[in-house]
Every structure is written in C-alpha cells, then in structure tokens.
Amino acid sequence: MISSLTYESVGEPVGGAIPLELRKAQMTDIAPLLTLINGYAGKGIMLPRTEFEISENIRDFSVAYAGEKLAGCGALHFYTPILGEVRSLAVDESLKAHGVGRRIVEMLVAEAQAYELDAVFAFTYVAEFFRRMGFEEVERGELPLKAWKDCLRCPKFQCCDEIAMVRVLRPQHWEQARPGLGDNPLPPFEGDGHILLPIIGKL
Numbered sequence: 697m698i699s700s701l702t703y704e705s706v707g708e709p710v711g712g713a714i715p716l717e718l719r720k721a722q723m724t725d726i727a728p729l730l731t732l733i734n735g736y737a738g739k740g741i742m743l744p745r746t747e748f749e750i751s752e753n754i755r756d757f758s759v760a761y762a763g764e765k766l767a768g769c770g771a772l773h774f775y776t777p778i779l780g781e782v783r784s785l786a787v788d789e790s791l792k793a794h795g796v797g798r799r800i801v802e803m804l805v806a807e808a809q810a811y812e813l814d815a816v817f818a819f820t821y822v823a824e825f826f827r828r829m830g831f832e833e834v835e836r837g838e839l840p841l842k843a844w845k846d847c848l849r850c851p852k853f854q855c856c857d858e859i860a861m862v863r864v865l866r867p868q869h870w871e872q873a874r875p876g877l878g879d880n881p882l883p884p885f886e887g888d889g890h891i892l893l894p895i896i897g898k899l
C-alpha cells in the first residue's frame with residue numbers, strides 16, 4: 697500500500713506543455729525547497745522554513761520538477777491517526793496556472809489515502825484553489841489543538857486571517873470520528889481573530 701507511493705508521472709505533460717516529474721523529496725531538494733518556500737514567506741504568503749525544519753520533515757515533502765527546475769512542492773504532515781495537513785504548498789511564480797499545484801495536491805491526497813487518513817486539512821489564503829481541489833471551509837475550532845502548533849511562530853499569530861479547509865477522504869469514518877476531534881479543540885475565532893496565548897501555550 698505505502699509502496700504505491702513511489703511516484704511515476706515522469707515526463708507527463710502539464711497544461712499540455714510542461715513535462716513534470718513528481719516524486720517524494722530527497723535531501724538534495726532541500727536547498728531549492730528553501731528558496732521556493734522562503735521566497736513566498738518573504739512576501740508574507742507562507743510560513744518561513746529553516747534548513748533544520750525542512751531536513752527534519754523531509755519525508756513529508758513531495759516535489760514536482762520541470763526539467764532541472766523545482767516547479768513546486770507540498771507536504772503532508774500527520775497530526776492524528778486520521779488527520780493530516782497539506783502544507784508548504786508552493787508553485788514557482790513562472791509556472792503558476794499550469795496545473796502544477798493541482799498535481800501536487802492530488803499526489804498528497806493519494807498519499808493520505810494510502811495511509812488511510814479520514815481527512816486532510818489546510819490553512820490557506822487561496823480558498824478558491826483548495827475548493828477546486830475538493831476542500832470545504834470549516835470553523836478553525838473544528839481542528840484539533842495540535843494542528844495549531846505552527847501558529848505560535850507565525851507573524852500573524854494575533855491577527856490570523858487564514859481560512860481552515862478540510863477535504864474528507866472517508867466520509868463515514870470522518871463523521872464518526874468528528875466528536876473525537878475534541879482533543880482540546882480551540883474555540884472558533886471571534887471578532888478580530890485574536891486568540892488567547894495561555895491556551896495555545898499549553899501545546
């Protein structure tokens with residue numbers, strides 16, 4: 697099952713034009729991953745990542761290459777036995793709108809399905825993109841507290857405007873498990889989106 701995650705897709709055309717190689721990331725991808733992700737982080741669009749963090753989580757990452765160029769990346773990070781996050785999703789500026797992002801999300805969802813997750817979620821500013829990928833908007837408080845650990849070091853911690861979105865993979869299981877999500881879920885944000893540091897500080 698998990699072995700099905702050795703990726704094929706080499707040379708498959710994207711948008712009718714760009715041959716794309718999709719695969720799990722390797723250590724040699726760390727430098728281009730840092731450049732891509734921190735390029736967007738510099739514009740406040742994504743969370744910055746350090747070399748240490750990417751190295752530590754390299755097995756979460758999948759990459760898409762157009763020839764020698766890193767066209768895009770994304771990561772699947774596990775939080776509970778049934779729930780994972782799609783994060784660090786980025787497509788090179790010059791290759792946006794060619795279906796690269798879609799291909800990466802599909803690859804991460806296939807990985808989540810191989811691990812029999814019930815659902816995946818994302819925190820995002822590009823809700824329409826994720827809607828097109830089968831995600832639906834949810835109250836942030838529906839996600840388990842663990843999912844918020846990155847928020848602690850986010851520059852927008854006190855004024856978060858990201859949208860929480862979920863794609864359910866196993867509807868029956870998910871519906872049964874939902875009440876169990878209450879392993880300290882946060883209350884939904886109110887008003888200006890401020891949250892209480894002491895609550896998060898329990899992480």
Ligand SMILES: CC(C)(COP(=O)(O)OP(=O)(O)OC[C@H]1O[C@@H](n2cnc3c(N)ncnc32)[C@H](O)[C@@H]1OP(=O)(O)O)[C@@H](O)C(=O)NCCC(=O)NCCS
Nearest residue numbers: 785786787792793794795796797798819820822824825828
């Ligand atoms: C968001 C992002 C990953 C999308 O990647 P992409 O390769 O350009 O997207 P695709 O070409 O695969 O688009 C797939 C679909 O989503 C739509 N879409 C893509 N970006 C969109 C956007 N910003 N707003 C609305 N729709 C969008 C496309 O029109 C396409 O629609 P279709 O169903 O009609 O084909 C890319 O724009 C990006 O890297 N943005 C900066 C980093 C970022 O915001 N990452 C998300 C962090 S959660």
